[in-house]
Amino acid sequence: MPTLERRLLKAAHMMRTAGNLTVFTGAGVSVESGIPPFRGSSGLWQKYDPQVLDLGYFHHNPLDSWRVIREIFYDFFGKAKPNAAHLALAKLEEMGLLRCIITQNIDNLHQEAGNTIIHEFHGNSQVLRCTQCEQHFPAGEIDLAVLPPKCLHCGALLKPDFIFFGEAIPMDAFHLSQEAARIADVFVIIGSTGEVMPANQIPVIAKQSGAKIIEINPEPSHYTHAITDVYLGGKAGEIMPRLMRKIENNLSSKN
Numbered sequence: 511m512p513t514l515e516r517r518l519l520k521a522a523h524m525m526r527t528a529g530n531l532t533v534f535t536g537a538g539v540s541v542e543s544g545i546p547p548f549r550g551s552s553g554l555w556q557k558y559d560p561q562v563l564d565l566g567y568f569h570h571n572p573l574d575s576w577r578v579i580r581e582i583f584y585d586f587f588g589k590a591k592p593n594a595a596h597l598a599l600a601k602l603e604e605m606g607l608l609r610c611i612i613t614q615n616i617d618n619l620h621q622e623a624g625n626t627i628i629h630e631f632h633g634n635s636q637v638l639r640c641t642q643c644e645q646h647f648p649a650g651e652i653d654l655a656v657l658p659p660k661c662l663h664c665g666a667l668l669k670p671d672f673i674f675f676g677e678a679i680p681m682d683a684f685h686l687s688q689e690a691a692r693i694a695d696v697f698v699i700i701g702s703t704g705e706v707m708p709a710n711q712i713p714v715i716a717k718q719s720g721a722k723i724i725e726i727n728p729e730p731s732h733y734t735h736a737i738t739d740v741y742l743g744g745k746a747g748e749i750m751p752r753l754m755r756k757i758e759n760n761l762s763s764k765n
């Protein structure tokens with residue numbers, strides 16, 4: 511296999527010359543912001559019971575669920591800031607090279623970094639939705655000191671607006687992600703095991719529709735030997751700035 515340096519050069523060239531560059535992110539892109547993934551030895555499920563995010567359990571035990579949800583997603587996620595990988599992706603959009611991001615993440619960090627075209631496959635933790643009247647509220651507007659939080663409009667139970675186990679993918683994000691994958695010619699996967707269904711099918715759709723696949727992950731994933739064309743083994747916060755330097759050097763030497 512060529513050295514990492516040669517693969518970085520190749521990936522930078524592919525991204526710079528792409529007609530339609532799309533990025534797909536998983537929990538790994540936010541690890542360097544201090545948010546652990548769910549799975550693996552340092553994953554959140556080593557500390558917490560995933561049943562708190564089971565839809566049926568949540569409705570029967572809202573207080574129990576909300577105590578854990580508040581700790582993970584508001585006391586903890588709420589303090590995270592975009593890292594070098596998020597910022598590089600925002601820069602790519604600003605340069606006009608990146609068409610959109612499809613993310614499995616619910617941490618709002620791509621928005622905070624400055625990206626504007628983001629398909630959130632699993633929703634967003636920074637919005638709360640009423641389980642009765644469907645009204646949405648920014649998380650910052652709801653007092654989480656008293657649990658479970660109630661709708662300011664009708665008084666019913668509020669739920670974070672990301673999908674729980676047993677819940678359907680938001681239709682808009684599902685269709686827009688499929689379409690984006692179909693029309694991409696270069697598709698970059700960052701920090702995803704490829705284990706979570708049906709999100710893991712989106713890169714496969716891109717590959718089957720003719721896209722070249724670049725993958726950034728310190729560990730090989732389910733994608734690496736199945737669909738990846740250029741594998742960049744390393745942390746997103748280190749690889750993305752290296753790629754950006756190569757893309758920018760190349761653009762400036764062309765001017």
Ligand code: NAD
Pocket residue numbers: 535536537538539540541542545546547548549614615616617618632700701702703704705706709726727728729730731744745746747
């Ligand atoms: P995952 O938890 O299954 O896997 C994370 C992947 O990231 C692994 O392949 C790991 O090798 C890789 N990784 C670890 N450190 C990295 C780094 N510094 N740079 C790049 N990659 C790195 O993640 P998943 O496949 O995205 O699935 C988990 C699901 O859990 C997602 O669907 C998501 O909704 C949810 N989740 C979201 C967040 C978040 O919003 N930040 C955090 C945890 C889980």
